[in-house]
Amino acid sequence: MAGILVVDDEPSMREFLKILLDKKGYSIQTAASGAEALTLLQHHPFDLIISDIRMPDLSGLALLENIKQQDLSIPVVLITAYASPEDAVLAMKNGAYDYITKPFKVDDILSVIKAALGSRQEKTQSKEADAFTGIIGNSPEMLKIYDLIQRIGPTQANILIYGESGTGKELVAQAIHQHSKVAENAFVPITCSAIPENLIESELFGHAKGSFTGAIANKTGLFELANNGSAFLDEIGELSPLIQTKLLRVLQEREFKKVGGTETIKVKVRIISATNKNLEEEVLAGRFREDLFYRLAVVPIRMPPLRERKGDVPLLVDHFLKKYSALFDKEVQQISSYALKVLMDYDFPGNVRELENIVERGVALESSNIILPESLTLSGHRTGRPADHDHSPEYDSRPMDENAFDLGLEQYITDIEKRLIKTALTRTNNSRMKAADLLKMSFRSFRYKAKKYNI
Ligand SMILES: Nc1ncnc2c1ncn2[C@@H]1O[C@H](COP(=O)(O)OP(=O)(O)OP(=O)(O)O)[C@@H](O)[C@H]1O
Ligand SMILES: [Mg+2]
Structure with missing residues (x-):
């Protein structure tokens, strides 16, 4: 029987939760203050804590902080008021397992409790990361993202992914849905910027037949389609002020009407949104509603650009090589070490999408079974100094001159030396000083070699 500690200064709430949860077979203790909760915690091994945030002596957030400091692994669910969305943001930021907003439905709190208790079991059973289908990368930056997805996936928090x-961003949005408690329900994406202003309202909320010219049939909107699942609002920074206001209202009231409709539709939708804008700046500039920002970005996730996690480049290249070799029915399974070095020195202004395009084009262009530097088309600038490559031990993937094997090493090198010396002399109008310079050798060595080869 799981032990739950309910902390609230309001007796009626303690009473209500105790009766409800007792009936569900949990073992409940209550505390009327944060301080009392801490005392109880010293003597009882609870499996879960549900605490109000606003309490006179020690707030729920302070209690949470205290529990984290003691390194207790008990999940904490905080109760926030709907009027103060910033509390939810703080709760998640400070490591709450999840939060419930007052007023809540019995079903909501029961499903949060179930998820929180389940999370604990999973954690103790295996700490292994589960599969993130389609997301490649094992850099520390990406491992942090996987961690976050696992932690916040099962919660109800709205997520803003930016980068x-x-x-x-879209892959991460899908992964969050896959890790949610509603993974078997719909994940409905919408790209806010791709829809003309006058249509976006009906895309989001649907419309009733005949509500405007062109509305020839009833339309179900995003919120209805995503009911009990997740809605993915891509490029959220592009929403007009009017739509921002309407969206905020739906998030606050969890109900809406279709365009031209009379019926009130109730929905439960988790919102995952994404933007490549700096939404905080947009808020400061007055282009994005601050209250909407708080509702959407309860947990913000920053996607690091590829240049900050170059360690992922080889894995990604490998992944895309396999993908496009199969797609184009080719045998290109490898990248030469020099071509890889060129990529490692590149800054990828278009991030993973650009890397994918580069590999795709490389596979299409390559006639051998290994990607050579010549098959790479890079648009932005390279961060490495090209001169370095000439001395690099990895500079070994240029096509071999097959003559070398007929002549043997000594003879081949003599041959090359002679050709280089002659070429240098031709290019410098037979100035031995300049030719030595061109070959980056001392005049003495140059004279010695030239004499040796009778040049
Ligand atoms: N870590 C990754 N592993 C594998 N593929 C990736 C990874 N990151 C991105 N991609 C691929 O790169 C492309 C772009 O990814 P995605 O659409 O998720 O980016 P985005 O951040 O939403 O970009 P935008 O802001 O332009 O919409 C997709 O084809 C996606 O499959
Ligand atoms: Mg995208």
């Missing part, structure tokens, strides 16, 4: 274009 440069091509960093994988």
Whole structure:
């Protein structure tokens, strides 16, 4: 029997939760203050704590902090008021397992409790990361993202994913849904910027037949389609002030009407949104509603640009090589070490999407079964100094001159030396000083070699 500690200064709430949860077979203790909760914690091994945030002596957040400091692994669910969405943000930031907003439905709190108790079991059973289908990368930055997805996936918190274009925001949004408690329900994406202003309202909320010219049939909107699942609002920074206001209202009231409709539709939708804008700046500039920002970004996730996690490049290249070799029915399974070095020195302004395009084009262009530097088309600038490569021991993937094997090493090198010396002399109009310079050798060595080869 799982032990739950309910902390609230309001007797009626303690009473209500105790009766409800007792009936569900949990073992409940209550505390009327944060301080009392801490005392109880010293003597009882609870499996879960449900605490109000606003309490006179020690707030729920302070209690949470205290529990984290003691390194107790008990999940904490905080109760926040709907009027103060910033409390939810703080709760998640400070490591709450999840939060419930007052007023809540019995079903809501029961499912949060179930998820929180389940999370604990999973954690103790295996700490292994589960599969993140389709997301490649094992850099520390990506491991942090996987961790976050696992932690916040099963909660109800709205998530804002932000980062440069091509960093994988949509993949992460899908992964969050896959890790949610509603994974078997719908994940409905919408790209806010792709829909004309006058249509977006009906895309989001649907419309009733005949509500405007062109509304020839009833339309079900995103919120209805995503009911009991997740809605993915991509490029949320592009929403007009009017739509921002309407969206905020739905998030606050959890109900809406279709365009031209009379019926009130109740929905329960988890919102995952994404933007490549700096939404905080947009808020400061007055282009994005602050209250909406708080509702959407209860947990913000920053996707690091690829140049900050170059360690993922080889894995990604490998992944895309396999993908496009199969797609184009080719045998290109490898990248030469020099071509890989060129990529490692590149800054990828278009992030993973650009890397994918580069590999795709490389596979299409390559006639051998290994990607050579010549098959790479890079648009942005390289961060490495090209001169370095000439001395690099990895500079070994240029096509071999097959003559070398006929002549043997000594003879081949003599041959090359002679050709280089002659070429240098031709290019410098037979100035031995300049030719030595061109070959980056001392005049003495140059004279010695030239004499040796009778040049
Ligand atoms: N870590 C990754 N592993 C594998 N593929 C990835 C990864 N990150 C991105 N991709 C691929 O790169 C492309 C771009 O990813 P995605 O659409 O998720 O980026 P985005 O951040 O939403 O970009 P934008 O802001 O331009 O919409 C997709 O084809 C996606 O499959
Ligand atoms: Mg995207």
